[in-house]
Amino acid sequence: MTTPAGHHWGDIDLPVELTSFVGRQREVAAVKEALSNARVVTLSGVGGIGKTRLALKVATDLRRAFTDGVAFFGLSAAMDRPTLDSVVLGALRIRGESDHEAAEIITDFLSERQMLLVFDNCEHVVAESAALISNVIRRAPQVRVLATSRERLWVTGEYVWRVPPLSVPDPDSEGEFPQGLPGPSEYPALALFAERAAAAGGSNMAGGDWAEVARLCRRLDGLPLAIELAAVQTRMLSPSQLIRRFDERLGSLATRDRSVPDRHRSLEAAIEWSYELCSPEERLLWVRASVFAGPFSLESAASVCSGEGLPPEKVTDLVTGLIDKSLLVHEEHLGEVQFRQLETLAQYGRTRLREADADAEGELARRHRDWYLQLAEQSFAHSYSSDQLTWSRRLRRERANLNVAFEYCLSTPGEEQVALRFTAALLQYWYEGGGQLAEGRRWLEAALAVDAEPTWARVMSLRNLAWIYSQQQDHAAAEATLRDCRALARHLHDPLMDARIIATEAELALARGDCAASIARSEEALARPEYAADPARVTSFTILTVGHALLGNYEEAVRAHTEAQRCSAESGDSFRVSWAQVGRAVAELRVGAHSSVIVYTRECIRLAREFDSVFALSAAFALMLSSTAAEGDFVRAAVLLGARQRVRHALGITGVAAPAESGMIDAATARIRAELGEALFEATVARGFAHDLNGALDYALGIEDEPAPAAETGSAQVQAPAGALTPREEQVAALVAQGMSNKQIAAQLVLSPRTVEGHVEHILTKLGFTSRAHIAAWNVRQGR
Incomplete structure (x- = not known):
């Protein structure tokens, strides 16, 4: 299969490779061979030996051999089974409407997929990872798992592959390396040292230096991370000076704890050595940045990590210094720059922080929580603004940090009300598709259970939970929750909130197929004077558009659509307009204006694509293919039917669509099948399903008439040949x-x-x- 945008393999997010890949070709081949024979392969070894890097390289090479792609789960911030499930649901982009347990949702999603799953840093949640992997392997016969862990998982059928250190030249019988070493090409450890030294602006290795470099790499036990940390110091020290300093550091560690394996002591020595070569302010930033789970922005670092001994205005230069020393990794996605600590270095930082001052660790966790709460509430304030897409993408990038901040609220006495502030602010995050309904439900139920104070945050959280229940087709729970929400809003004498609750009742009515009730409640909300200046009115006009369109009220649907566009233009909102375009397309379809259907559905797809609004994408495809079939272009309609299946499959939409959408698809499918005949119908739908996600969307948008299909594969050992460019x-x-x-x-x-x-x-x-x-x-x- 081809590789879509932003390091999406199989339409699933994977991280940028953290460092260059040098000299692991034999190991890569061995791991591929292991994966061809075992369903679960665990790469084990000490921190810093290159488990993650090796797993990413293998995944890169095999990305075209798995029909449904590769998924990467970074578990360094996972603390328990719920957070593990949240990471997996997020990486797989599962947006199902089911209210089942997360494990069941995950296994149902994977049951008919052919994928490679990469579980990284399983040692944080070994038992939980093993339980989930065992369940997946049992229920999903075409899935294979590549895990990294410092210990084996003890999963049935697990093949443990111990990652070796990088090879270095052997000394002679007297322990000396020959001066005439052939250079780095034959020795991966030396090649990595040379590459990283050059990248860091260090010395270029002359012929006589290789023996000293070989000695140093052997002292470092061939550990890639330790070698990289040493290489960046060649800007200041020669290889022989580095050896002397390292031996001094290793000796002090050895006397402190001789029971620790030599290789672990080598890595710890290299890390401590790098730590001591940092300035006092760089050390502070290193240990304080260990509070982040996953990538963080420069703004986040300045807010969370600055303070005593670390002025905010110096953070930019200090981040640059840590990047230069290979202690932070620079990443860029969709034009946004972020930074990440390698997990081994983050663990060291957390240990240092804990040893220095336990109170400081707690204070840092609170500051981290405060920052991400502020971020969530700022995002909520921009829910209807022109900055909506920017904030949506930002929250999606900060998913791991949001989880850690929220869990802090639940686990820290006295912080329960703050948890409700999170859940009050994040409906847009779950609604747009950046999060998942299952995760939103878990957060909301947990926060509402630990604090019952009658606050605005509780009202908002009840409203949010009612909406999620309705999307999961749990209508009784939605109605009961919304009744509690309405009673509390009236107790707080909040007429604007009361109007918003009526608008939410309209959404719930539409979700259960009661268009007349939905229209009545929307009009009631819009008649409230408190609601007149609320940008959320765009939602009510959108609901009116869809409701009237489904009932065949063309003129009313057009008027509501016009109002929705006007409200959107006033506030800058673009997300909800995608749903208004769906409603207008329904109205145009009912009167046979098929060219207009294509215009409105394409505009919906264009907007929904940016927000990952998967349900809007599904509805737009349904309308487009129905209109195309009605015009008699049954071949294109069949391709669109397959493309819609690809979009739902790739973006993790589980379960059946809403009743109106399902009815439309069933009717169109029956007609297309009857016109084309069974054989041509199946072949043409398969052609549409063979597109990757971006290809399917481009096809619907008319950007390319026939995008190149994804590779057909039979097993994880087969690689599809590279095709010519379109x-x-x-x-x-x-x-x-x-x-x-x-x-x-x-x-x-x-x-x-x-x-x-x-x-x-x-x-x-x-x-x-x-x-x-x-x-x-x-x-x-x-x-x-």
């Missing part, structure tokens, strides 16, 4: 060669940056390249 990909490659960024290319070609990012990833995959520079060089070789 005309659009050749166009993008030419602009990459001119040095344009994705944003510039998007502007020139009138595409979204995400679509361009997907095309660039396709190009890299098809041509077997790893950088944009390679694309530029290839473009020149082609005579372009």
Whole structure:
């Protein structure tokens, strides 16, 4: 299969590879062979030996061999089974409407998929990881698991592959390395040292230096992380000086705890050594940044980590210094820069912080919570603004940190009301598709259970929970929860909230198929004077559009759609307009205006794609293919039917669609099947399903008539051959060669940056390249 945007393999997020990959070809081949024979392969070894890097390399090489792609689960911040489930649900992008247990939702999602699942840092939740993996392997016969852990998982059928250190030259019988070493090409440890030293601006290795480098790498036991930390010091110290300093550090560690394995002491020595070479302010930032779970922004670092001994204005320079020393990793996604600590370095930082002052650790956790609460509430304040998409993407990037901050509220006495402030602020996050309904329900039920004070946050959280219940088709629970919400709002004498609750009742009525009640409640909410200036009115007009359209009230649907667009223009909201476009498309379909259906559904797809609004995408495809079939283009309608299945499959929509959408799909499917005949129908639908996610969306948008289908694969050992570039990909490659960024290319070609990012990833995959520079060089070789 091809690689869509933003390191999405199989339409699932994977992290950027943290460091360069040097000299593990034999290990990669061995792990691939192990995966061909075992359903579960665990890469074990001490921290810093390169387990994650090796797993990512294997996953990269096998990404085209799994029809449904590769999923990566970073478990460094997981604390228990609920947070483990949350990580998995998030990475798989499961947006099902089911109210079942998370484990059942996950296994149902995977049961018919052919995927490689990468569980990283399982040692944090060994028992929980083993239980989930065992369940998945039992229920999903085409899934294989590659795990990394410092200890085995004890899963039935598990194959444990111990990651070896990087090879270094052997000394002679007297323990000396020959001066005439052939250089790094034959020894991965030396190659890694040379590469990282050069990247850090250190000394270029001369022929006589290799014996000293070999001695140092052997002292470091061939541990990749330790070698990288040493290599960046060549800006100040020669290899022989590094050896002397390291031996001094290792000796002090050895006398402190001789029971620790030598390799672990080597890594700890390298980390302590790097720590001592940092300035006092850099050390403070290192240990304080260990509070973050996953990537964090410069703004987050300044807010959470500054304070005594660390002025906020110095954080930028200190972050740069830690990056230069390979102690922080720089990442970029959709134009946003973030930073990440390798887990081994974060663990060291947390230990240092705890040893220095237990109270300081608690204070830092509280500051972390305060920052992410502020972030959630700021996002809520921008729910209907022109900055809506920016905030949506930001919250999705901060998912792991939001989880940690929320769990802090639940586990810390006296913080229960703050948990409700989180759940009051995050409905938009779950609603848009960046989060999951199952996660939102778990958060809301937990927060409401620990605090019963009659507050605004409780009212909002009850309303949010009622909405999630309705989306999960649990209508009785939704109605009961909303009654409690309404009673509390009246107790607090909040007429605006009362109007919003009436608007939510309209949404619930539409979810259960009662269009007349939905219209009545929407009009009642809109008649409230308190609601007149509320930007949330766009939701009520959107509900009116859909309700009237479903009842065949064309003129009323058009008027409501016009009002929804006006409200959206006033506030800057674009997300809810995608649903208004769905309603307008329904209205146009009912009167046979098929060209208008295509216009409105394409606009819905364009907007919903940016927000990952998966249910809006599903509805838009249903309308588009129904209209296309009604016009008599049954082949394209069948391709769209398969493409819709791909979108729902790739984005994790489980369960049946809403009644109106299901009825529309059933009717269109029956007609297309009857017109094409069974054999052609099945083949054409399969053609649509074979597209990857971006290809399916581009096909619906008319960006490309027939995007290249995903690779057909039979087993994890088969690799699909790279295909030629499509005309659009050749166009993008030419602009990459001119040095344009994705944003510039998007502007020139009138595409979204995400679509361009997907095309660039396709190009890299098809041509077997790893950088944009390679694309530029290839473009020149082609005579372009």
